[in-house]
Amino acid sequence: MTDVLSQHRDFGILDGPVLLFGGPYSNFEATAALFERASLLGITGERMICTGDVCAYCGSPAETARLVMGSGARVVAGNCELSLGARAGDCGCGFEDGAACDRFAMEWFTYADAALDEGSRAWMRGLPGIATFCAYGKRYAVIHGGASAVNRFIWPVAADAVLREEIALIEAALGPVDGVIGGHTGMAFERIVSMGERPVHWINAGAIGLPAHDGDTRTSFALLTAKGVRFERLDYDHGAAAAAMRDAGLRAGYDRSLEQGYWPSEDSFPSEMRLGRVA
Numbered sequence: 001m002t003d004v005l006s007q008h009r010d011f012g013i014l015d016g017p018v019l020l021f022g023g024p025y026s027n028f029e030a031t032a033a034l035f036e037r038a039s040l041l042g043i044t045g046e047r048m049i050c051t052g053d054v055c056a057y058c059g060s061p062a063e064t065a066r067l068v069m070g071s072g073a074r075v076v077a078g079n080c081e082l083s084l085g086a087r088a089g090d091c092g093c094g095f096e097d098g099a100a101c102d103r104f105a106m107e108w109f110t111y112a113d114a115a116l117d118e119g120s121r122a123w124m125r126g127l128p129g130i131a132t133f134c135a136y137g138k139r140y141a142v143i144h145g146g147a148s149a150v151n152r153f154i155w156p157v158a159a160d161a162v163l164r165e166e167i168a169l170i171e172a173a174l175g176p177v178d179g180v181i182g183g184h185t186g187m188a189f190e191r192i193v194s195m196g197e198r199p200v201h202w203i204n205a206g207a208i209g210l211p212a213h214d215g216d217t218r219t220s221f222a223l224l225t226a227k228g229v230r231f232e233r234l235d236y237d238h239g240a241a242a243a244a245m246r247d248a249g250l251r252a253g254y255d256r257s258l259e260q261g262y263w264p265s266e267d268s269f270p271s272e273m274r275l276g277r278v279a
Helices: 028-041 061-071 079-085 100-115 118-125 160-174 238-247 254-260
Strands: 008-013 018-021 048-050 130-135 138-142 179-182 189-195 198-204 219-225 228-234
Touching (some): 028 219, 061 100, 061 118, 079 100, 079 118, 130 160
Parallel strands (some): 018 048
Antiparallel strands (some): 018 219, 130 138, 219 228
């Protein structure tokens, strides 16, 4: 995988609320619903920040890529963009070899790889690995997984030492930040991490394309405002998205996830996050 810190882009100063989202995951219906919500909120593309993995589990990779590309949203490269852009042999998600999620990934990655045109791949290759922006007088970095590795899983239960390690890498390369916006896990959370006497806000907005493994079919995004970060749930036509997956022959279990609110396997989750429920 590409060195995350070597591919930096400055998104500048963003004036007004910023919509944060991750993991569109080829879910066209959810991504379209998100952009409709943004329009109702008066948020245009330059104030929408995506942590990557535009094309993954669901049934409309080409359509979702075109929608995101045309929205003006600012996007950093996830492992899926790196793999699909380079025509790699797998998604580079970081799942353990032989795990259920690793096996399931071959189905959707093969489908997405066949669906995308060269224009979408070229766009993916041009995305930064890390970005910075300023809002409400604070400076934020945007990554996909970690600064140490694009596919590093930073879970809500991660030790503070893990977050400090990633923040230190970012700041060594790009200077001090007040917050880090990450993705990859698909789980929305926020943490305040002490870097000496200075607090740094770690934010994961969750994923738009799949539910958060909590029995709720709605997906997640976040709004960064003058008062801080506010997590939101997104209603969309999950039945149509599940049908699109089945029409595409994607039946490994993520289609049921859209309808039931649980992932098809928990083997990639930390033990303390496992519920004993799968789709």
